[in-house]
Amino acid sequence: MRAILTTVGQDKTGIIAGVSSFLAEKDINILDLSQTIMNGYFTMMMVVDVSDEADFSALSTELKELGKKLGVEINIRNEKMYAAMHELGGGLE
Amino acid sequence: MDLRRIMETVNMIDNENLDLRTTTMGISLLDCIDSDSDRACQKIYDKITTKAENLVKVARELETEYGIPIANKRITVTPISLIAAASGDSDYVKYAVTLDKAAKAVGVDLIGGFSALVHKGYQNGDRVLIKSIPQALKETERVCSSVNVGSTRSGINMDAVKEMGQIVIENEKINPLNNGNLVIFCNAVEDNPFMAGGFHGVGEGDVALNVGVSGPGVVKTALEKVKGESMDVIAETIKQTAFKVTRMGQLVGQEASKRLGVDFGIVDLSLAPTPAQGDSVANILEEIGLESVGTHGTTAALAMLNDAVKKGGIMACSHVGGLSGAFIPESEDAGMIAAAEKGILTVDKLEAMTAVCSVGLDMIAVPGDTPAETISAMIADEAAIGMINNKTTAVRVIPVPGKDVGDSIEFGGLFGYAPIMPVHKESSAAMINRGGRIPAPVHSFKN
Numbered sequence: 424m425r426a427i428l429t430t431v432g433q434d435k436t437g438i439i440a441g442v443s444s445f446l447a448e449k450d451i452n453i454l455d456l457s458q459t460i461m462n463g464y465f466t467m468m469m470v471v472d473v474s475d476e477a478d479f480s481a482l483s484t485e486l487k488e489l490g491k492k493l494g495v496e497i498n499i500r501n502e503k504m505y506a507a508m509h510e511l512g513g514g515l516e
Numbered sequence: 517m518d519l520r521r522i523m524e525t526v527n528m529i530d531n532e533n534l535d536l537r538t539t540t541m542g543i544s545l546l547d548c549i550d551s552d553s554d555r556a557c558q559k560i561y562d563k564i565t566t567k568a569e570n571l572v573k574v575a576r577e578l579e580t581e582y583g584i585p586i587a588n589k590r591i592t593v594t595p596i597s598l599i600a601a602a603s604g605d606s607d608y609v610k611y612a613v614t615l616d617k618a619a620k621a622v623g624v625d626l627i628g629g630f631s632a633l634v635h636k637g638y639q640n641g642d643r644v645l646i647k648s649i650p651q652a653l654k655e656t657e658r659v660c661s662s663v664n665v666g667s668t669r670s671g672i673n674m675d676a677v678k679e680m681g682q683i684v685i686e687n688e689k690i691n692p693l694n695n696g697n698l699v700i701f702c703n704a705v706e707d708n709p710f711m712a713g714g715f716h717g718v719g720e721g722d723v724a725l726n727v728g729v730s731g732p733g734v735v736k737t738a739l740e741k742v743k744g745e746s747m748d749v750i751a752e753t754i755k756q757t758a759f760k761v762t763r764m765g766q767l768v769g770q771e772a773s774k775r776l777g778v779d780f781g782i783v784d785l786s787l788a789p790t791p792a793q794g795d796s797v798a799n800i801l802e803e804i805g806l807e808s809v810g811t812h813g814t815t816a817a818l819a820m821l822n823d824a825v826k827k828g829g830i831m832a833c834s835h836v837g838g839l840s841g842a843f844i845p846e847s848e849d850a851g852m853i854a855a856a857e858k859g860i861l862t863v864d865k866l867e868a869m870t871a872v873c874s875v876g877l878d879m880i881a882v883p884g885d886t887p888a889e890t891i892s893a894m895i896a897d898e899a900a901i902g903m904i905n906n907k908t909t910a911v912r913v914i915p916v917p918g919k920d921v922g923d924s925i926e927f928g929g930l931f932g933y934a935p936i937m938p939v940h941k942e943s944s945a946a947m948i949n950r951g952g953r954i955p956a957p958v959h960s961f962k963n
Contacts, residue, residue: 428524498526505521505522507766508525
């Protein structure tokens with residue numbers, strides 16, 4: 424499944440490194456990445472490839488915990504969610 | 517995808533209370549009819565617990581995968597008055613208890629369908645079911661009941677209107693909160709995923725999954741960005757926001773039905789508020805430019821809101837159904853509560869608002885000494901609005917013993933609390949006691 428991982432929080436060193444090394448450990452490939460400062464906050468989006476066999480619930484919980492450690496908010500959601508909302512015909516079958 | 521769009525979605529969910537208000541599995545019980553009520557109840561229990569076995573599990577999976585809360589998981593069934601009629605039993609409490617047990621077994625919040633459709637007249641099962649409502653609601657926790665007393669095609673059954681006023685008073689004597697689980701309709705729909713008025717109509721398939729979206733907070737935030745713009749811009753902004761909110765419902769509903777192996781029924785486009793800060797339909801109307809909901813202009817603003825929500829939502833999903841519009845419950849909306857407490861929002865104004873939005877007098881707390889005939893007359897007024905305007909209207913009214921205007925009643929959780937609203941003291945009894953039927957309106961003759 425393609426998923427979108429979002430990270431928002433105060434900018435500081437090590438956020439990208441922290442998130443990407445966690446993903447590498449889990450063997451999750453990053454397909455796309457963009458980041459900016461939005462409303463004063465570091466805001467990052469990664470498109471990642473999560474294996475269909477992976478435990479998505481556990482992954483989501485671990486990412487939230489990682490976010491706490493890094494002092495940012497991390498969420499992961501199925502990419503279809505964003506496509507459905509913002510593209511005509513997106514995400515639907 | 518554009519990072520800004522992604523963050524817009526994240527904000528809707530994390531900060532603006534966007535959720536899927538309900539995933540509701542409709543289950544037909546027509547194949548459970550049996551002249552032996554014990555056998556019928558066993559078949560009902562078995563069918564519900566089999567068909568809905570994975571409903572909560574799949575809903576939880578989707579909550580995690582899509583990162584969107586699904587506030588309620590529910591079941592609707594065929595109106596029990598039709599299922600139980602073959603049994604010849606003198607009360608149907610046993611059926612309600614069975615529904616309650618099945619709901620608890622599969623872990624759903626509520627189960628709707630302890631219902632009767634009497635808009636033109638009563639069959640025997642309807643009479644028994646309606647008389648059983650007070651005891652059924654007393655003995656169960658999750659069962660919801662509804663009665664359809666009128667329709668545009670057939671007029672209003674004033675005998676049923678009279679009786680339902682009495683049933684509300686009977687509930688009040690047992691536990692006033694039980695009236696929160698009873699809705700009296702005109703033009704009830706067969707695929708309503710919302711409670712307490714949901715049931716699975718006889719024209720529906722064996723099993724269908726329906727979803728109800730929410731999103732008042734999202735609409736309010738979108739409108740904050742177009743301050744001072746014309747009503748055209750406001751309507752367009754609501755439309756675009758409703759599209760996004762509804763799309764989320766379509767996506768999750770489609771995935772849920774696929775995983776459950778059942779047909780996807782409809783998306784209900786209702787803007788359903790909760791007492792949470794910022795999740796209020798009243799606050800949307802105030803953002804449009806009213807000092808308080810209930811003042812002059814409220815009906816016009818609500819009419820535009822309701823229409824724009826539909827226009828945006830219809831494009832976003834394959835099948836629209838249920839009630840679809842804006843809900844204006846007194847208790848479940850912090851803005852409505854505030855306006856009612858100040859006496860700005862009255863039952864009369866709410867009645868006018870129900871002519872242009874999706875439901876009716878919803879979760880209205882009234883003084884404990886309100887006579888049954890006055891309740892019936894409130895039901896009759898709402899039914900008349902529904903009948904003439906070709907729309908669903910409903911009454912969920914809660915007389916509270918020993919309380920009067922200035923007091924309030926606490927419902928807890930999603931239901932919030934409600935200040936007691938004044939009702940007219942002048943009697944409607946002579947009219948209600950006439951009974952009979954109000955004939956169908958002239959515009960019902962379309963064939």
